[in-house]
Structure formats: C-alpha cells, structure tokens
Amino acid sequence: MATPATAAPLAFAHQAHPAPMAAEARAQILANPGFGTAFSDHMVSVSYDESKGWHSAEVLPYGPIPLDPAAAVLHYAQEIFEGLKAYRLADGGIALFRPEANAARFNASATRLAMPTLPEGLFVAAVEELVKADQDWFPTVEGGSLYLRPFMFASEAFLGVRPSKQYRFLVIASPAGNYFKSGAPAVSLWVSDYSRAAPGGTGAAKCGGNYAASLVPTAEAFARGHDQVLFLDAVERQWIEELGGMNLFFVFADGTMVTPPLGGTILPGITRESLIRLAREEGLTVREERYSLAQWQADAVSGKLTETFACGTAAVVTPVGKVTSSADSFTIGSGGPGQLTQKLRQRLVAIQRGEAADTHGWVHRIA
Numbered sequence: 261m262a263t264p265a266t267a268a269p270l271a272f273a274h275q276a277h278p279a280p281m282a283a284e285a286r287a288q289i290l291a292n293p294g295f296g297t298a299f300s301d302h303m304v305s306v307s308y309d310e311s312k313g314w315h316s317a318e319v320l321p322y323g324p325i326p327l328d329p330a331a332a333v334l335h336y337a338q339e340i341f342e343g344l345k346a347y348r349l350a351d352g353g354i355a356l357f358r359p360e361a362n363a364a365r366f367n368a369s370a371t372r373l374a375m376p377t378l379p380e381g382l383f384v385a386a387v388e389e390l391v392k393a394d395q396d397w398f399p400t401v402e403g404g405s406l407y408l409r410p411f412m413f414a415s416e417a418f419l420g421v422r423p424s425k426q427y428r429f430l431v432i433a434s435p436a437g438n439y440f441k442s443g444a445p446a447v448s449l450w451v452s453d454y455s456r457a458a459p460g461g462t463g464a465a466k467c468g469g470n471y472a473a474s475l476v477p478t479a480e481a482f483a484r485g486h487d488q489v490l491f492l493d494a495v496e497r498q499w500i501e502e503l504g505g506m507n508l509f510f511v512f513a514d515g516t517m518v519t520p521p522l523g524g525t526i527l528p529g530i531t532r533e534s535l536i537r538l539a540r541e542e543g544l545t546v547r548e549e550r551y552s553l554a555q556w557q558a559d560a561v562s563g564k565l566t567e568t569f570a571c572g573t574a575a576v577v578t579p580v581g582k583v584t585s586s587a588d589s590f591t592i593g594s595g596g597p598g599q600l601t602q603k604l605r606q607r608l609v610a611i612q613r614g615e616a617a618d619t620h621g622w623v624h625r626i627a
C-alpha cells in the first residue's frame with residue numbers, strides 16, 4: 261500500500277510521565293526482570309490516516325489506549341510487530357542491535373498484511389526516543405537488556421473486510437533478564453502435527469495471527485513435557501521449518517552447518533542472518549537447504565550431526581537436546597549444549613554488548 265510522502269521527518273512531542281515508578285520499586289524489578297511482565301514509564305505512539313499519512317509522533321506516559329470496539333484489528337487481525345533489544349555496552353553507553361533490519365522487516369510484514377509502510381528512519385527514531393526517555397529501565401542483572409516491542413494495528417472503526425484506513429504504531433519497552441542463562445540445559449522439542457505456515461501464507465510476516473495459530477501446538481508441547489514446538493513444512497510434512505518463534509541450525513561433525521532456506525514459510529530472523537555471517541567468517545560452510553526430520557534423526561543417531569540450536573532475539577542462541585514426534589524420539593549429541601553452539605552464542609553476545617569489535621556495523625549506538 262502506498263504511503264503518502266511525508267514532507268519533513270516527524271518531530272516527536274514529549275509528554276513526561278507525571279508519576280513515574282518510584283526508584284525503589286523499579287530497582288526491585290530491574291534486579292529480577294523476568295520477561296515481558298514489567299513495562300517502562302513511557303511509550304511511543306505515531307498515528308496514520310490514509311489522507312494525512314503518518315502524523316502525531318509522541319513519547320507519552322505508558323498506559324491503556326482507547327480503542328473503538330469496531331476497530332478492524334479486533335475483528336480481522338491486521339497487526340504486525342517486531343522485537344529487538346537495547347543493550348548497556350561495556351563502556352556504559354547504550355546501543356541497539358541492527359534496528360534498520362527490524363525496520364525493513366517491519367515494512368515487509370506491513371506490505372503482506374496490506375498495511376502502510378513506515379519510513380525506516382521513523383521506526384528507528386521511535387525506538388531511540390523511547391530508550392532515551394527510559395534509560396533508567398535497564399536491568400541490573402548479568403545478561404539483562406531492555407526489550408523493545410514496536411507494533412502496528414488497524415484502528416479504523418469499520419466492519420467491512422478491506423484494509424483499514426487508519427493505524428497506530430506504538431513502541432513499548434520491557435526490562436528483560438537472561439532468557440536462558442548460559443550453561444542452561446538444552447531444550448526438548450515436540451514435533452507438531454499442526455502446520456505453522458503454508459506456501460503463499462503469512463509465514464514470513466511477523467504478524468500476531470501466526471502466533472495465535474501456534475498457541476494450541478505450543479500448549480500441546482508443554483502438556484507433553486517439552487519446552488518448545490517444532491513445525492514441519494505444510495505440504496510434504498517432512499522438511500524442518502522452525503520453532504514457534506525461533507529459527508534452527510544444524511551442526512555436523514565435519515564442521516559444516518545447515519539452516520532451512522527462507523522461501524515464504526519461515527520468518528527471516530535477524531539472529532539467523534547474523535549467525536550465518538559469523539559462522540562463515542569462522543571458516544565454516546553454512547548451507548541454506550532443506551533438511552528432513554528423518555535425515556535429522558538418522559544423522560543424530562549415526563553421529564554425523566553433533567549439535568542443533570535455535571536462535572532469536574529473545575533467547576539469542578538455545579541448544580536443542582532432545583526431539584520427540586508422535587512416531588519417535590532422539591537425542592542430539594550428548595543431550596547438552598554443543599561447543600559450536602556456545603562459541604557462536606558468545607561471539608554474537610560479545611558484539612551486541614560492545615565487548616568485541618563491531619566489524620559489520622551492526623551496533624547502533626544511542627548514548
């Protein structure tokens with residue numbers, strides 16, 4: 261959908277919170293933040309109207325938003341989101357990791373969901389404004405970060421089925437602990453009989469609807485005692501796609517790696533792309549090619565495959581120890597975190613936190 265050209269970059273109005281959280285209460289949260297339960301004092305809002313384009317950019321107190329019961333998002337799920345982290349660097353500064361990549365992916369999702377695109381500079385500026393306003397909200401725990409959640413939804417009050425003419429773009433921030441502590445045990449996967457994405461569907465878009473559809477398969481995995489759900493392709497039901505919210509990598513004894521290729525049914529993870537580049541720089545061969553569940557099991561049993569890990573912004577890199585389907589079950593390597601998995605995780609985290617040289621221009625410094 262075409263976005264009317266904006267004459268000048270939008271300036272953000274600032275409305276400071278009249279009663280921000282007391283320092284003591286905040287300190288308690290920051291010492292043990294968990295994930296996605298506490299939110300900082302402010303949020304960013306930018307509105308869109310078909311006739312005016314993007315307008316009314318502001319940083320305002322975090323709080324409920326009025327919504328017409330007929331708002332299109334509540335009926336037809338026109339909603340997309342992003343997830344990225346702001347880190348405190350080793351030198352005390354603050355940086356985002358590849359926010360331009362999130363902005364570009366946000367627009368790809370918007371286009372798939374018939375929503376207006378957002379100038380990439382506005383997306384990045386909105387995130388920066390919020391981080392600057394809520395600098396006091398960085399966790400004090402090791403491995404902590406400020407998780408940013410930009411999202412856009414259809415706000416027009418209209419029940420006809422067509423793209424909305426009005427949208428809200430919001431950014432909220434949530435202090436996050438170390439999702440999986442280093443040295444944490446490897447996760448156990450349940451291979452779902454449900455499908456996450458079909459060819460021609462919305463699998464490559466980061467839209468809330470994909471997650472709504474993954475809740476039953478995920479609940480089934482939990483009920484069976486597993487940590488995460490794994491989805492196979494929807495057509496042949498044999499090729500490995502990804503987890504509910506993380507991409508997958510397979511590591512072989514000969515030092516090569518495989519990850520399922522993008523192609524419309526897999527979410528193009530920024531962590532995935534970063535790890536492909538880091539691994540290749542380490543001299544590893546990384547192939548983006550289809551890999552079947554049957555081959556995975558055979559390779560794990562023969563020892564040809566030594567490690568498997570999942571990756572995404574929230575948990576960074578997570579080792580996979582065990583895989584169970586309705587037919588069978590197998591263990592990866594020794595069932596614990598593999599060596600290359602840990603090495604790649606450390607490499608990436610060191611760059612994100614400013615402890616290793618940023619030779620790719622991935623670290624976007626704010627302060």
Ligand SMILES: *Cc1c(COP(=O)(O)O)cnc(C)c1O
Nearest residue numbers: 505506507527529530531572573
């Ligand atoms: C967000 C997401 C990922 C990971 O993407 P990152 O950019 O690495 O955080 C993977 N799979 C799905 C389904 C996702 O929504």
